[in-house]
Amino acid sequence: MKIAVCVKHAVDETELKLDANGSPVLAGAPGKMSSFDKNAVEEGLRLKAKHQGEVVVFVVGTADSKKSLKEALAMGADRGVLVTSDPLSLDSFRVASMLAAAIRMSGPYDVVICSEGSSDTYTGQVPPMLAEFLGLPYVGYAKKIGVEGGAAKLERSLEDSVESVEAPVPFAVSVVSEINEPRYPTLIQIMQAGKKPIEELVGDQVAPLGDYSQVGVKSMSSQPSVRKHVMIGGTPDEAAAKLVEALVKEGVLK
Amino acid sequence: MKSVWVYSESESVSNEVASAAVGVAEGAGAMVQVVDIGASRPGAFSPGGKLLLKGPHPDITPALAAEALARAARELQPLVLLTGATRTGREIAARFAAKMRVGCMAEVANLSADGASFSGDRNVFAGKVVARVSCQFPAAATVKVGSYPKMAAGEGVVQEKEVGEVSDPVRVVGREKKAAGAVDLKSAKVIVSAGRGVKKKEDLPMLEELASEMHGALGCSRPLSADLGWLPEEHHIGLTGVTVKPDLYLAVGISGQLQHVAGMKDSKVVASINTDKDAPIFQASDYGIVGDLYQLVPALRKALASRAR
Numbered sequence: 001m002k003i004a005v006c007v008k009h010a011v012d013e014t015e016l017k018l019d020a021n022g023s024p025v026l027a028g029a030p031g032k033m034s035s036f037d038k039n040a041v042e043e044g045l046r047l048k049a050k051h052q053g054e055v056v057v058f059v060v061g062t063a064d065s066k067k068s069l070k071e072a073l074a075m076g077a078d079r080g081v082l083v084t085s086d087p088l089s090l091d092s093f094r095v096a097s098m099l100a101a102a103i104r105m106s107g108p109y110d111v112v113i114c115s116e117g118s119s120d121t122y123t124g125q126v127p128p129m130l131a132e133f134l135g136l137p138y139v140g141y142a143k144k145i146g147v148e149g150g151a152a153k154l155e156r157s158l159e160d161s162v163e164s165v166e167a168p169v170p171f172a173v174s175v176v177s178e179i180n181e182p183r184y185p186t187l188i189q190i191m192q193a194g195k196k197p198i199e200e201l202v203g204d205q206v207a208p209l210g211d212y213s214q215v216g217v218k219s220m221s222s223q224p225s226v227r228k229h230v231m232i233g234g235t236p237d238e239a240a241a242k243l244v245e246a247l248v249k250e251g252v253l254k
Numbered sequence: 255m256k257s258v259w260v261y262s263e264s265e266s267v268s269n270e271v272a273s274a275a276v277g278v279a280e281g282a283g284a285m286v287q288v289v290d291i292g293a294s295r296p297g298a299f300s301p302g303g304k305l306l307l308k309g310p311h312p313d314i315t316p317a318l319a320a321e322a323l324a325r326a327a328r329e330l331q332p333l334v335l336l337t338g339a340t341r342t343g344r345e346i347a348a349r350f351a352a353k354m355r356v357g358c359m360a361e362v363a364n365l366s367a368d369g370a371s372f373s374g375d376r377n378v379f380a381g382k383v384v385a386r387v388s389c390q391f392p393a394a395a396t397v398k399v400g401s402y403p404k405m406a407a408g409e410g411v412v413q414e415k416e417v418g419e420v421s422d423p424v425r426v427v428g429r430e431k432k433a434a435g436a437v438d439l440k441s442a443k444v445i446v447s448a449g450r451g452v453k454k455k456e457d458l459p460m461l462e463e464l465a466s467e468m469h470g471a472l473g474c475s476r477p478l479s480a481d482l483g484w485l486p487e488e489h490h491i492g493l494t495g496v497t498v499k500p501d502l503y504l505a506v507g508i509s510g511q512l513q514h515v516a517g518m519k520d521s522k523v524v525a526s527i528n529t530d531k532d533a534p535i536f537q538a539s540d541y542g543i544v545g546d547l548y549q550l551v552p553a554l555r556k557a558l559a560s561r562a563r
């Protein structure tokens with residue numbers, strides 16, 4: 001079974017600095033593998049463990065994105081493909097078309113796995129767009145995937161219900177974090193990952209822009225919330241009484 | 255006249271998205287049309303009348319909806335398709351945009367438009383930053399749920415459009431309802447919210463009782479609903495859950511990661527209880543107590559009871 005997993009090298013929101021105007025300092029901002037993409041890699045590895053084959057990880061990003069590919073390789077993926085581009089200047093349509101081109105070039109794949117949403121921009125649009133571009137059946141928000149012969153049985157987690165669905169193989173899927181517990185690579189695996197192959201493609205070459213008009217960012221700003229930061233001390237009973245008193249004074253507790 | 259299309263799998267979300275659409279239509283000199291697929295739904299609001307797409311089976315998957323909408327759009331050429339940013343709505347808008355080769359804005363609020371393009375605000379970097387994004391018409395967008403008032407149901411003319419049969423290789427073979435939430439967090443004045451500091455599911459009733467003694471409702475962080483399944487999904491607050499603005503938000507055993515804070519930062523007053531004095535939740539709080547929730551929750555209940563007496 002050939003399995004493609006898309007991982008994003010996302011901006012690490014905890015490390016992201018804001019300038020004096022409250023705008024994020026994106027140049028050189030530290031990145032990390034988008035949180036739920038670890039679940040996507042894990043699910044790919046579990047499918048491989050059952051059905052043999054190969055797990056190939058794809059990222060659209062700058063050279064720094066190799067870090068996320070290496071992390072996925074350390075977890076157990078076989079090889080990586082870096083599609084160079086600056087994802088922050090792209091919209092989901094462009095990212096998905098670059099991923100589709102790269103996946104097509106090394107495909108066909110039986111399963112294409114994304115996560116439900118990236119930790120920095122969380123659009124949830126790349127996976128369904130990718131499925132459209134690849135012409136694959138698609139199941140979003142999967143919390144369970146089972147493949148048997150030419151068909152897959154999945155559970156799809158929606159806001160108010162869980163759907164059981166059947167899809168033919170090949171198919172594309174996005175996973176939610178509850179689907180599995182991602183493994184941590186060992187030190188040896190991390191060292192061995194350095195030897196696994198990473199292929200590089202140029203995004204604008206494999207998927208030219210054409211006459212498509214991108215979603216653009218006009219401005220970015222933070223909205224600092226103004227809080228009082230009053231710390232209440234004392235024994236639990238004293239602290240509780242003081243808190244209740246303060247909240248009543250604020251008029252928020254009847 | 256050009257039109258702004260509204261489609262949602264949920265009538266209640268459709269009524270919210272219709273509110274957002276009114277502003278876009280005004281700015282762009284267009285009219286709003288609420289779209290139904292397969293069968294007409296009587297309730298949904300539609301200032302510019304309804305558009306009923308005929309052909310597809312009423313049991314609509316996101317793939318079917320997107321295909322039906324795209325077929326109709328190729329002929330009728332709407333300026334934009336707006337859906338709600340639900341799990342289903344995100345897929346429909348994204349697929350529609352991919353088929354039509356148009357841009358798709360995600361999870362936007364505060365929409366505005368001029369003749370050629372429209373803009374909206376969205377949370378990025380886990381809610382640390384708000385980005386104003388824009389896109390040329392024609393386009394698609396998902397509207398952040400909870401950011402617009404619901405429009406009342408209206409009457410109007412129904413325009414019909416035959417789009418033919420559509421099929422989805424993915425078959426839905428079963429559907430199980432998730433446990434329904436007992437409370438509506440969006441309208442609660444007080445929310446007590448539980449995080450991973452709560453050690454086991456059996457401890458939740460203690461917090462539920464505290465919430466009801468404060469005339470409020472119980473919410474939670476994402477791990478408690480999405481990962482542990484202790485509470486229904488619609489109880490989790492944050493980027494991927496609900497956005498709430500109660501008078502009082504009491505965070506109990508919640509670390510205060512950005513994704514959580516994004517969903518409660520507009521609360522009037524925030525108080526929090528956490529054993530870790532460096533927990534980021536204290537940065538987002540008006541009142542903080544460093545301590546063990548297993549001591550502080552009973553103490554709070556006692557303090558409330560003695561006040562009541």
Ligand SMILES: Cc1cc2nc3c(=O)[nH]c(=O)nc-3n(C[C@H](O)[C@H](O)[C@H](O)COP(=O)(O)OP(=O)(O)OC[C@H]3O[C@@H](n4cnc5c(N)ncnc54)[C@H](O)[C@@H]3O)c2cc1C
Nearest residue numbers: 449450451475476492493494495507508509513514529547
């Ligand atoms: C794309 C994305 C979207 C996300 N969306 C959301 C979202 O919508 N909502 C959300 O909540 N999260 C969301 N998350 C997850 C988020 O990043 C955090 O992991 C999550 O909010 C942590 O939940 P928590 O605070 O309950 O748990 P933890 O971070 O584990 O914190 C538990 C806290 O409890 C404290 N504690 C422990 N014992 C006690 C005790 N006895 N008494 C008092 N305090 C105690 C600890 O000091 C700690 O601060 C998202 C993540 C991603 C990547």
Ligand SMILES: Nc1ncnc2c1ncn2[C@@H]1O[C@H](COP(=O)(O)O)[C@@H](O)[C@H]1O
Nearest residue numbers: 006007060114115117118123124125126
């Ligand atoms: N730049 C990228 N490179 C590789 N995969 C991506 C990229 N952006 C998004 N994805 C995939 O699409 C998922 C959803 O991302 P998003 O649509 O940005 O919320 C991610 O979890 C990844 O699996």
